[in-house]
Amino acid sequence: MAENILRVEHLKKYFPIRRGLLTKEQKVLKAVNDVSLTIHQGEIFGVVGESGCGKSTLARCIMSLTEVTDGQIYFQEKKITNLNNKELKPFRQNMQMVFQNPFSSFNPTMSIRQTFYEIGKVYGLNAADIKARCKELVGQVRLSEEVLTRRPEELSGGQLQRLAIARAMFLNPTFILMDEAVSALDVSVQAQILNLIMDLRDSLGLTMLFISHDLTVVEHVCDTVLVMYLGSVVEMAPTKELFDNLLHPYSQALISAKPKEHPSEEANRIVLEGEAKTSLDSGEGCLFAPRCRYCQTGLCDCVTPQLRELTPEHFVACHRYNEREEQK
Amino acid sequence: MNSDSIISIENLTVNLMTTRGIVCAVRGVDLEIRKGEIHGLVGESGCGKTMTAKSILRLHEENRTLYGGRIMLKKSDGAEVNILDIKKKELQSIRGREVAMIFQDPMASLNPLLTIGDQIGEMLKAHTELSSEKIGAKTLALLDMVGIKPAEERSRQYPFEFSGGMAQRIMIAMALSCDPQLLIADEATTALDVTTQAQILDLMKDLQRRIGMSILLITHNFGVVAEICDRTSVMYAGKIVETSSVQELFDAPHHPYTKALINSIPRSGRSGERLVTIPGAPPSLLQPIKGCAFAPRCQYAMEKCCQEPKMRMVKRGHGYACYLNDDREEAEHDG
Amino acid sequence: MKMKQKNLGHFFTVSMVISLILLTVIILASVFAAYVAPYEQAAIDMSKTFQAPSAAHWLGTDNVGRDILSRLIYGARVTLLSALVVVVISVIIGVPLGLISGYYGGKVDNIIMRVEDVILAFPALLLAFLFVASFGKSITNAIVALGIVYVPMISRLTRSLTLTERNKAYVEAAQSIGFSDTRILFRHILPNCVSTIITQMTLDIGYAILDLAALSFLGMGVQPPISDWGAMLEEGRAFIQISPLLCLAPGISIIVTVVLLNMLSDNIQMYLDQSQRKLPSFKKLRKMAGGLIEQ
Numbered sequence: 001m002a003e004n005i006l007r008v009e010h011l012k013k014y015f016p017i018r019r020g021l022l023t024k025e026q027k028v029l030k031a032v033n034d035v036s037l038t039i040h041q042g043e044i045f046g047v048v049g050e051s052g053c054g055k056s057t058l059a060r061c062i063m064s065l066t067e068v069t070d071g072q073i074y075f076q077e078k079k080i081t082n083l084n085n086k087e088l089k090p091f092r093q094n095m096q097m098v099f100q101n102p103f104s105s106f107n108p109t110m111s112i113r114q115t116f117y118e119i120g121k122v123y124g125l126n127a128a129d130i131k132a133r134c135k136e137l138v139g140q141v142r143l144s145e146e147v148l149t150r151r152p153e154e155l156s157g158g159q160l161q162r163l164a165i166a167r168a169m170f171l172n173p174t175f176i177l178m179d180e181a182v183s184a185l186d187v188s189v190q191a192q193i194l195n196l197i198m199d200l201r202d203s204l205g206l207t208m209l210f211i212s213h214d215l216t217v218v219e220h221v222c223d224t225v226l227v228m229y230l231g232s233v234v235e236m237a238p239t240k241e242l243f244d245n246l247l248h249p250y251s252q253a254l255i256s257a258k259p260k261e262h263p264s265e266e267a268n269r270i271v272l273e274g275e276a277k278t279s280l281d282s283g284e285g286c287l288f289a290p291r292c293r294y295c296q297t298g299l300c301d302c303v304t305p306q307l308r309e310l311t312p313e314h315f316v317a318c319h320r321y322n323e324r325e326e327q328k
Numbered sequence: 329m330n331s332d333s334i335i336s337i338e339n340l341t342v343n344l345m346t347t348r349g350i351v352c353a354v355r356g357v358d359l360e361i362r363k364g365e366i367h368g369l370v371g372e373s374g375c376g377k378t379m380t381a382k383s384i385l386r387l388h389e390e391n392r393t394l395y396g397g398r399i400m401l402k403k404s405d406g407a408e409v410n411i412l413d414i415k416k417k418e419l420q421s422i423r424g425r426e427v428a429m430i431f432q433d434p435m436a437s438l439n440p441l442l443t444i445g446d447q448i449g450e451m452l453k454a455h456t457e458l459s460s461e462k463i464g465a466k467t468l469a470l471l472d473m474v475g476i477k478p479a480e481e482r483s484r485q486y487p488f489e490f491s492g493g494m495a496q497r498i499m500i501a502m503a504l505s506c507d508p509q510l511l512i513a514d515e516a517t518t519a520l521d522v523t524t525q526a527q528i529l530d531l532m533k534d535l536q537r538r539i540g541m542s543i544l545l546i547t548h549n550f551g552v553v554a555e556i557c558d559r560t561s562v563m564y565a566g567k568i569v570e571t572s573s574v575q576e577l578f579d580a581p582h583h584p585y586t587k588a589l590i591n592s593i594p595r596s597g598r599s600g601e602r603l604v605t606i607p608g609a610p611p612s613l614l615q616p617i618k619g620c621a622f623a624p625r626c627q628y629a630m631e632k633c634c635q636e637p638k639m640r641m642v643k644r645g646h647g648y649a650c651y652l653n654d655d656r657e658e659a660e661h662d663g
Numbered sequence: 664m665k666m667k668q669k670n671l672g673h674f675f676t677v678s679m680v681i682s683l684i685l686l687t688v689i690i691l692a693s694v695f696a697a698y699v700a701p702y703e704q705a706a707i708d709m710s711k712t713f714q715a716p717s718a719a720h721w722l723g724t725d726n727v728g729r730d731i732l733s734r735l736i737y738g739a740r741v742t743l744l745s746a747l748v749v750v751v752i753s754v755i756i757g758v759p760l761g762l763i764s765g766y767y768g769g770k771v772d773n774i775i776m777r778v779e780d781v782i783l784a785f786p787a788l789l790l791a792f793l794f795v796a797s798f799g800k801s802i803t804n805a806i807v808a809l810g811i812v813y814v815p816m817i818s819r820l821t822r823s824l825t826l827t828e829r830n831k832a833y834v835e836a837a838q839s840i841g842f843s844d845t846r847i848l849f850r851h852i853l854p855n856c857v858s859t860i861i862t863q864m865t866l867d868i869g870y871a872i873l874d875l876a877a878l879s880f881l882g883m884g885v886q887p888p889i890s891d892w893g894a895m896l897e898e899g900r901a902f903i904q905i906s907p908l909l910c911l912a913p914g915i916s917i918i919v920t921v922v923l924l925n926m927l928s929d930n931i932q933m934y935l936d937q938s939q940r941k942l943p944s945f946k947k948l949r950k951m952a953g954g955l956i957e958q
Contacts, residue, residue, distance in 0.1 A: 050521035051492075063839050085843065092841030105832035109854040118850070119840055156609060157373075165835075186372035186548060191592035191603035198602065213522065220594035220601075239599060257526040259551025261595055263574045267555075269526060 004088035013260035033231035046222030100180035102160035158189035276318035355566035371563035428503035434495035445483030493524030565621035570586035693739035700733035746871035752810025761821025779815035850935035
């Protein structure tokens with residue numbers, strides 16, 4: 001049984017929103033509302049969802065860039081929830097992140113070499129070691145050493161994103177979180193980065209959390225996929241199992257909305273009607289209920305569905321799953 | 329100009345003055361947009377597709393842009409004009425009335441201080457001579473047509489009360505308000521969620537069907553192209569490398585760049601496979617380019633490629649700029 | 664055939680060159696006052712009072728026969744140096760405060776902002792005046808007073824710059840790598856704010872010159888026998904009917920220096936703000952592009 005690298009239990013991140021001076025009532029934005037997941041060694045775990053689903057907030061919670069309201073995060077079975085900077089330092093080395101926009105994730109006033117050098121210095125490496133490590137990394141991401149002398153503005157998106165991955169690998173981490181890391185890239189560049197990610201997983205056994213809104217990319221690269229909607233998990237399963245067998249109505253609608261891959265493909269669009277809820281809406285009931293064609297009044301809009309394991313390793317949060325199965 | 333074209337771009341060149349030097353953003357583009365068709369303009373960043381589209385409305389800063397070639401527009405009254413030649417006043421009458429454009433970020437294009445009903449009304453007031461009542465009625469009809477219901481109630485709301493997808497519908501309504509012949513959509517669905525994107529694309533297809541609207545759809549997403557386009561042009565380094573019907577583009581792409589691009593897209597059912605990539609990077613547009621711009625990265629490059637290949641027409645409306653199949657075609661011709 | 668593309672965004676525009684050259688002249692003259700000034704600044708000669716400009720005295724003499732030009736040059740030294748120290752004090756205190764309040768927000772931000780609000784509620788000059796009146800009339804007190812009074816300006820600027828930078832990805836990246844807050848503030852955020860801060864500093868030197876002159880004019884700044892431009896203005900005031908040059912000389916010097924500093928500040932800002940860089944006219948564009956297209 002592979003080691004658990006990351007374990008998240010019932011994670012909640014709420015933002016209080018003040019509505020005007022006169023209302024006493026404080027609304028709460030439930031950006032992440034009870035999310036649990038486990039990532040094993042060597043796995044690429046995908047999190048998929050549309051804007052507002054909370055995947056970015058989830059990323060920030062896991063990387064301790066923001067405080068967690070409730071729940072626990074375990075890294076290699078050690079609790080890291082809401083630790084302060086000093087306590088986090090030993091973990092930081094093993095958990096690194098790659099951001100969406102390669103241009104803004106590098107300090108514009110520093111050259112690439114300076115950026116890498118600083119990391120080495122803060123973590124106690126000597127100059128010779130740092131130099132060797134830079135050379136090694138640049139080779140691993142298939143760039144020429146010459147890019148080290150450049151500033152971020154002189155490089156292309158593809159080159160910078162590769163350097164971002166190199167930077168994430170500098171300290172030999174066990175775990176890398178990719179937050180929409182290929183979304184801002186051109187198609188041909190995206191292909192190169194995806195190949196690189198898969199190579200790193202195969203050669204170094206890196207564990208990754210891959211966040212994206214692009215279903216095809218997630219299907220291509222991830223071993224397990226988790227679908228989020230308005231802060232909650234609606235479905236989670238190994239990739240092949242999920243895409244062969246979409247159980248949750250939202251997942252089905254999401255996949256059906258993907259653009260065609262060929263003009264002569266039949267489009268079986270599931271059109272979502274009704275007003276979508278927002279993460280501000282409190283109260284019980286399935287968040288997807290107003291737009292769901294299987295919604296059963298009295299059940300789906302009153303009782304929050306729990307995540308249940310319907311088939312081995314395939315989790316769904318839906319009341320009516322069994323009935324829909326029977327209808328088939 | 330052909331009888332069924334509304335826009336004919338002939339040998340368009342656009343040179344922009346920037347602080348790093350002169351950028352030859354568009355280096356000789358020939359493009360024809362037919363009446364009632366949805367034409368996709370595809371390419372990666374920096375290929376010149378947005379530059380080309382903006383040139384149709386001459387949206388670049390006049391003092392820093394040098395145009396070459398012609399952009400012929402067949403106006404609704406039948407007259408043919410070269411957009412690059414006409415005076416500012418005539419250009420104003422074309423923008424919005426004959427050709428309308430929507431952009432990637434709808435929220436940035438809407439005035440946050442006016443209700444959307446007022447904004448559409450403003451547009452109608454500026455371009456038409458309708459009375460206020462007629463303007464009100466037309467506004468509601470437009471909102472209804474793009475799927476914003478109930479139109480009456482929503483026309484009195486402000487932009488911040490709408491989501492991204494809704495805002496883009498409002499932009500489409502505004503664009504349609506003066507009954508233009510052509511709608512240019514510049515990455516109009518890129519910033520939207522997948523589900524919303526599907527809805528907007530459906531709306532565009534619907535408009536084409538119902539009112540015969542022509543659309544120039546600029547995108548880097550081949551899925552969008554497969555979804556609603558009739559014909560597509562692929563751009564690379566400021567030139568069009570291939571134009572064809574969408575079916576043929578996916579079934580039998582002729583240009584090596586088109587082939588490579590389509591192959592580098594992940595497909596469902598092939599997860600875990602290594603994707604085909606294109607070595608190297610696009611050339612800098614600050615220097616003049618000799619010969620075929622794609623040759624340095626092309627696996628089929630030949631000696632001939634140091635001479636710029638001309639467009640070969642496979643049939644009317646389908647062409648590509650590459651020497652690759654010449655020998656084969658010559659052999660077929662002879663044999 | 665490669666065509667050379669010139670870098671079209673020039674650092675040395677006409678107004679930048681003018682302001683740099685003239686300011687350098689003024690600064691150098693004041694630094695090397697002993698060599699440049701024709702006379703000692705305190706050289707009294709009662710036989711040559713109120714002389715009009717002549718070959719011997721380019722700007723004439725004052726009420727006790729001192730050469731006005733020499734006094735101007737020596738005075739520049741005091742004025743410029745004092746103004747510089749004022750700005751340096753305000754930056755040493757203000758920039759860290761701004762960084763901290765922008766980065767951490769919350770209570771820390773509130774406290775710092777409210778204290779600065781109190782300072783801002785008073786007119787700068789009045790506050791400096793009160794400070795000097797309490798602690799004694801001297802140029803040092805005047806400089807310290809103004810330095811403190813200028814802190815909110817720089818602090819607010821730094822704070823708003825920090826707020827913008829704090830949300831950028833490279834700061835999050837630095838946090839996720841495990842860098843300390845101090846390192847992030849001073850090695851990452853500050854370098855990205857420096858250029859705007861320098862623009863503001865250049866402007867502030869101008870303000871400081873004016874405020875110091877006012878303080879000296881009121882007798883709160885330099886004390887005799889040292890004098891700066893403000894003191895010269897005060898001394899010349901009594902004799903304005905007899906020889907206006909006693910006032911005009913320091914007055915115009917103040918104006919010219921402040922204007923030059925403002926020009927310099929504008930130019931720095933325009934250079935840094937890429938979109939405003941002056942590009943060649945359309946005609947030139949046609950000529951340059953013509954060469955390109957013909958190839």
